Amino acid sequence: MDFSIVIPAKNEEQGLAIVLPRLRELYPENEILVVDDGSQDATVEVCRAHGVMVVPHPYSKGNGAAIKTGARAATGEYLVFMDADGQHDPADISRLIGELENGYDMVIGARSGIASQASMARWGANTFYNRFASWMVNRRIDDLTSGFRAVKRSRFLNFLYLLPNGFSYPTTSTMAFFRAGYSVGFIPIKVAERIGKSHINLLRDGVRFFLIIFKIGTLYSPLKVYFPLAVLMFGLGLLNYLISSFVSGGARFTNMSTLLMLSGMVVFLIGLLSEQLTNLQYREAEDEH
Secondary structure, eight states: OOEEEEEEESSOHHHHHHHHHHHHHHOTTSEEEEEEESOSSSHHHHHHHTTOEEEEESSOOOHHHHHHHHHHHOOSSEEEEOOSSSOSOGGGHHHHHHHHHTTOSEEEEEOOSGGGSSSHHHHHHHHHHHHHHHHHHTSOOSOSSOSOEEEEHHHHHTTGGGOOSSTTHHHHHHHHHHHTTOOEEEEEOOOOOOSSOOOOOHHHHHHHHHHHHHHHHHHHOHHHHHHHHHHHHHHHHHHHHHHHHHHHTSOOOOHHHHHHHHHHHHHHHHHHHHHHHHHHHHHHHHHHO
16 A cells, blocks of 8 residues: 655654664555654664655754644655654554555554553543543544554645644544544554653643643534533522522522623633634635545
8 A cells, every 4th residue: 555654753863763674674665754853863864874755844843743744745645653762663554554444534553551651640641531532522532642643645634734733733633533524443552662752741741731622622522512611600600599599588690690600601602603613624624625
Protein backbone atom coordinates (compact mmCIF):
# COMPACT_ATOMS: atom_id res chain seq x y z
CA MET A 1 0.00 0.00 0.00
CA ASP A 2 1.16 3.53 -0.81
CA PHE A 3 1.77 5.25 2.53
CA SER A 4 4.13 7.86 3.94
CA ILE A 5 5.59 7.77 7.43
CA VAL A 6 5.65 11.21 9.06
CA ILE A 7 7.75 11.77 12.19
CA PRO A 8 7.74 15.11 14.04
CA ALA A 9 11.05 15.61 15.81
CA LYS A 10 12.68 18.15 18.09
CA ASN A 11 16.10 17.25 19.50
CA GLU A 12 15.51 13.53 18.97
CA GLU A 13 18.88 12.40 17.58
CA GLN A 14 19.10 9.47 19.99
CA GLY A 15 15.67 8.09 19.23
CA LEU A 16 15.93 8.59 15.47
CA ALA A 17 19.26 6.79 15.35
CA ILE A 18 17.38 3.67 16.48
CA VAL A 19 13.99 4.19 14.80
CA LEU A 20 15.09 5.15 11.28
CA PRO A 21 17.21 2.04 10.50
CA ARG A 22 14.34 -0.15 11.65
CA LEU A 23 11.88 1.73 9.43
CA ARG A 24 14.22 1.46 6.45
CA GLU A 25 14.54 -2.26 7.03
CA LEU A 26 10.81 -2.90 7.27
CA TYR A 27 9.49 -0.41 4.71
CA PRO A 28 12.27 0.23 2.16
CA GLU A 29 9.85 1.32 -0.59
CA ASN A 30 7.85 3.78 1.48
CA GLU A 31 8.41 7.49 1.96
CA ILE A 32 9.83 8.39 5.37
CA LEU A 33 9.63 12.06 6.23
CA VAL A 34 10.99 13.73 9.36
CA VAL A 35 9.81 17.24 10.23
CA ASP A 36 12.59 18.93 12.18
CA ASP A 37 10.91 21.36 14.57
CA GLY A 38 13.85 23.67 15.20
CA SER A 39 16.20 21.07 16.71
CA GLN A 40 19.45 22.18 18.28
CA ASP A 41 21.14 18.77 18.20
CA ALA A 42 22.17 16.43 15.37
CA THR A 43 18.62 15.44 14.41
CA VAL A 44 19.04 16.61 10.81
CA GLU A 45 22.41 14.90 10.40
CA VAL A 46 21.04 11.59 11.68
CA CYS A 47 18.16 11.75 9.20
CA ARG A 48 20.42 12.51 6.25
CA ALA A 49 22.79 9.72 7.24
CA HIS A 50 19.90 7.27 6.81
CA GLY A 51 18.67 8.80 3.58
CA VAL A 52 15.49 10.18 5.06
CA MET A 53 13.76 13.29 3.75
CA VAL A 54 13.86 16.20 6.20
CA VAL A 55 11.45 19.15 6.19
CA PRO A 56 12.91 21.79 8.52
CA HIS A 57 11.18 24.46 10.57
CA PRO A 58 13.35 27.57 11.01
CA TYR A 59 12.22 27.68 14.64
CA SER A 60 10.13 25.49 16.96
CA LYS A 61 6.43 25.75 16.13
CA GLY A 62 5.09 22.79 18.10
CA ASN A 63 4.25 19.15 17.58
CA GLY A 64 0.95 19.87 15.86
CA ALA A 65 2.56 22.32 13.45
CA ALA A 66 5.13 19.66 12.54
CA ILE A 67 2.33 17.19 11.85
CA LYS A 68 0.62 19.67 9.55
CA THR A 69 3.86 20.37 7.71
CA GLY A 70 4.47 16.65 7.25
CA ALA A 71 0.92 16.00 6.02
CA ARG A 72 1.28 18.70 3.37
CA ALA A 73 4.71 17.52 2.23
CA ALA A 74 3.96 13.77 2.14
CA THR A 75 2.93 12.16 -1.14
CA GLY A 76 1.46 8.84 -0.01
CA GLU A 77 -2.22 8.00 -0.23
CA TYR A 78 -2.11 7.12 3.46
CA LEU A 79 -0.21 8.78 6.31
CA VAL A 80 1.35 7.10 9.33
CA PHE A 81 2.25 9.37 12.23
CA MET A 82 4.62 8.16 14.92
CA ASP A 83 6.95 9.61 17.55
CA ALA A 84 10.70 9.92 17.13
CA ASP A 85 11.54 8.87 20.70
CA GLY A 86 11.51 5.11 20.14
CA GLN A 87 8.28 4.41 22.03
CA HIS A 88 6.43 3.08 19.00
CA ASP A 89 7.32 -0.24 17.40
CA PRO A 90 7.73 0.20 13.61
CA ALA A 91 6.44 -3.35 13.10
CA ASP A 92 3.00 -2.16 14.27
CA ILE A 93 2.67 0.08 11.22
CA SER A 94 1.62 -2.88 9.09
CA ARG A 95 -1.17 -3.59 11.57
CA LEU A 96 -2.43 -0.01 11.32
CA ILE A 97 -2.36 -0.12 7.53
CA GLY A 98 -4.13 -3.46 7.55
CA GLU A 99 -7.08 -1.91 9.40
CA LEU A 100 -7.22 0.95 6.88
CA GLU A 101 -7.54 -1.68 4.17
CA ASN A 102 -10.52 -3.07 6.08
CA GLY A 103 -12.41 0.17 5.54
CA TYR A 104 -11.37 2.49 8.36
CA ASP A 105 -10.52 6.14 7.68
CA MET A 106 -8.30 6.46 10.76
CA VAL A 107 -6.68 3.75 12.89
CA ILE A 108 -5.06 4.57 16.23
CA GLY A 109 -2.52 2.57 18.20
CA ALA A 110 -4.09 2.35 21.66
CA ARG A 111 -1.89 2.12 24.73
CA SER A 112 -3.23 0.10 27.64
CA GLY A 113 -2.37 0.06 31.33
CA ILE A 114 -0.12 2.21 33.47
CA ALA A 115 3.01 0.55 32.08
CA SER A 116 2.28 2.08 28.67
CA GLN A 117 2.04 5.62 30.06
CA ALA A 118 4.80 8.05 30.94
CA SER A 119 3.58 8.42 34.53
CA MET A 120 0.68 7.71 36.88
CA ALA A 121 -0.57 11.27 36.37
CA ARG A 122 -0.55 10.90 32.58
CA TRP A 123 -2.36 7.56 32.86
CA GLY A 124 -5.05 9.09 35.06
CA ALA A 125 -5.52 12.08 32.78
CA ASN A 126 -5.68 9.95 29.63
CA THR A 127 -8.18 7.59 31.24
CA PHE A 128 -10.42 10.54 32.05
CA TYR A 129 -10.09 11.92 28.51
CA ASN A 130 -10.97 8.55 27.01
CA ARG A 131 -14.09 8.14 29.12
CA PHE A 132 -15.26 11.69 28.56
CA ALA A 133 -14.74 11.46 24.80
CA SER A 134 -16.47 8.05 24.73
CA TRP A 135 -19.51 9.64 26.35
CA MET A 136 -19.44 12.43 23.78
CA VAL A 137 -19.41 10.14 20.73
CA ASN A 138 -21.39 7.22 22.21
CA ARG A 139 -18.61 4.83 21.27
CA ARG A 140 -15.70 3.44 23.24
CA ILE A 141 -12.47 5.36 22.63
CA ASP A 142 -9.46 3.33 23.74
CA ASP A 143 -6.81 6.03 23.43
CA LEU A 144 -7.71 9.62 22.57
CA THR A 145 -4.21 11.10 22.82
CA SER A 146 -2.03 8.48 21.11
CA GLY A 147 0.33 9.99 18.53
CA PHE A 148 0.75 6.68 16.72
CA ARG A 149 -1.91 6.51 14.01
CA ALA A 150 -2.60 5.91 10.33
CA VAL A 151 -5.08 7.90 8.28
CA LYS A 152 -6.27 8.53 4.76
CA ARG A 153 -4.38 11.62 3.64
CA SER A 154 -7.27 13.14 1.71
CA ARG A 155 -9.48 12.96 4.81
CA PHE A 156 -6.80 14.33 7.13
CA LEU A 157 -6.02 17.36 4.96
CA ASN A 158 -9.63 18.51 5.27
CA PHE A 159 -9.15 19.17 8.97
CA LEU A 160 -5.70 20.79 9.06
CA TYR A 161 -7.22 24.18 9.85
CA LEU A 162 -8.73 22.72 13.04
CA LEU A 163 -5.48 21.26 14.37
CA PRO A 164 -3.56 23.23 17.01
CA ASN A 165 0.17 23.80 16.74
CA GLY A 166 0.76 22.29 20.18
CA PHE A 167 0.49 18.80 21.66
CA SER A 168 -3.25 18.15 21.37
CA TYR A 169 -3.41 17.36 17.65
CA PRO A 170 -4.33 13.67 18.34
CA THR A 171 -7.36 14.71 20.36
CA THR A 172 -8.50 17.24 17.80
CA SER A 173 -8.09 14.96 14.79
CA THR A 174 -9.82 12.02 16.51
CA MET A 175 -12.87 14.05 17.51
CA ALA A 176 -13.00 15.73 14.11
CA PHE A 177 -13.14 12.36 12.35
CA PHE A 178 -15.91 11.15 14.64
CA ARG A 179 -17.83 14.39 14.16
CA ALA A 180 -17.57 14.10 10.37
CA GLY A 181 -18.93 10.55 10.46
CA TYR A 182 -15.71 8.84 9.37
CA SER A 183 -14.75 5.37 10.62
CA VAL A 184 -12.19 5.36 13.46
CA GLY A 185 -10.64 2.13 14.71
CA PHE A 186 -8.20 1.16 17.47
CA ILE A 187 -5.62 -1.59 17.78
CA PRO A 188 -3.79 -2.41 21.03
CA ILE A 189 -0.07 -1.63 21.08
CA LYS A 190 2.78 -1.79 23.55
CA VAL A 191 5.08 1.16 23.91
CA ALA A 192 8.68 1.24 25.08
CA GLU A 193 10.27 3.77 27.40
CA ARG A 194 11.10 6.95 25.51
CA ILE A 195 14.68 7.65 24.48
CA GLY A 196 15.91 11.07 25.50
CA LYS A 197 14.21 13.82 27.49
CA SER A 198 10.47 14.43 27.31
CA HIS A 199 9.26 17.83 26.09
CA ILE A 200 6.19 17.63 28.34
CA ASN A 201 6.14 20.08 31.26
CA LEU A 202 3.81 18.89 34.03
CA LEU A 203 2.59 22.34 35.11
CA ARG A 204 2.41 24.03 31.70
CA ASP A 205 0.99 21.07 29.83
CA GLY A 206 -1.24 20.11 32.75
CA VAL A 207 -3.19 23.31 32.17
CA ARG A 208 -3.06 22.72 28.42
CA PHE A 209 -4.40 19.18 28.78
CA PHE A 210 -7.17 20.48 31.05
CA LEU A 211 -8.27 22.75 28.21
CA ILE A 212 -8.45 19.69 25.95
CA ILE A 213 -11.62 18.69 27.79
CA PHE A 214 -13.34 21.85 26.61
CA LYS A 215 -11.94 21.38 23.14
CA ILE A 216 -13.42 17.88 23.00
CA GLY A 217 -16.83 19.31 23.69
CA THR A 218 -16.63 22.20 21.24
CA LEU A 219 -15.24 19.97 18.50
CA TYR A 220 -17.85 17.27 18.70
CA SER A 221 -21.14 18.50 20.14
CA PRO A 222 -21.03 21.64 22.30
CA LEU A 223 -24.68 21.37 23.27
CA LYS A 224 -24.04 17.98 24.86
CA VAL A 225 -21.76 19.76 27.34
CA TYR A 226 -23.62 23.05 27.71
CA PHE A 227 -27.14 21.66 28.03
CA PRO A 228 -26.60 19.59 31.22
CA LEU A 229 -24.80 22.58 32.76
CA ALA A 230 -27.68 24.89 31.78
CA VAL A 231 -30.25 22.49 33.25
CA LEU A 232 -28.22 22.23 36.47
CA MET A 233 -27.99 26.00 36.90
CA PHE A 234 -31.64 26.56 36.04
CA GLY A 235 -32.66 23.73 38.39
CA LEU A 236 -30.62 25.21 41.25
CA GLY A 237 -32.30 28.55 40.67
CA LEU A 238 -35.73 26.93 40.71
CA LEU A 239 -34.86 24.98 43.86
CA ASN A 240 -33.66 28.16 45.54
CA TYR A 241 -36.95 29.83 44.62
CA LEU A 242 -39.01 26.98 46.07
CA ILE A 243 -37.02 26.93 49.31
CA SER A 244 -37.25 30.71 49.69
CA SER A 245 -40.99 30.61 49.04
CA PHE A 246 -41.47 27.84 51.62
CA VAL A 247 -39.41 29.64 54.27
CA SER A 248 -41.06 33.04 53.71
CA GLY A 249 -44.55 31.57 53.39
CA GLY A 250 -45.21 33.03 49.95
CA ALA A 251 -43.89 33.19 46.39
CA ARG A 252 -40.61 35.03 46.40
CA PHE A 253 -37.92 35.44 43.75
CA THR A 254 -34.56 36.15 45.34
CA ASN A 255 -31.59 37.66 43.54
CA MET A 256 -29.83 34.28 43.68
CA SER A 257 -32.79 32.47 42.10
CA THR A 258 -32.97 35.02 39.31
CA LEU A 259 -29.22 34.93 38.71
CA LEU A 260 -29.06 31.14 38.53
CA MET A 261 -32.08 30.76 36.24
CA LEU A 262 -30.94 33.52 33.88
CA SER A 263 -27.40 32.07 33.85
CA GLY A 264 -28.81 28.68 32.90
CA MET A 265 -30.70 30.23 29.99
CA VAL A 266 -27.59 32.12 28.82
CA VAL A 267 -25.44 28.97 28.99
CA PHE A 268 -28.04 27.10 26.94
CA LEU A 269 -28.10 29.82 24.27
CA ILE A 270 -24.28 29.87 24.12
CA GLY A 271 -24.29 26.10 23.64
CA LEU A 272 -26.90 26.40 20.90
CA LEU A 273 -24.81 29.02 19.10
CA SER A 274 -21.65 26.91 19.49
CA GLU A 275 -23.48 23.92 18.01
CA GLN A 276 -24.41 25.90 14.91
CA LEU A 277 -20.87 27.24 14.49
CA THR A 278 -19.49 23.70 14.79
CA ASN A 279 -21.87 22.52 12.07
CA LEU A 280 -20.65 25.30 9.79
CA GLN A 281 -17.03 24.28 10.35
CA TYR A 282 -17.60 20.72 9.25
CA ARG A 283 -19.83 21.75 6.37
CA GLU A 284 -16.95 23.92 5.12
CA ALA A 285 -14.59 20.96 5.29
CA GLU A 286 -17.01 18.80 3.31
CA ASP A 287 -17.45 21.50 0.67
CA GLU A 288 -13.66 21.77 0.22
CA HIS A 289 -13.40 17.99 -0.17
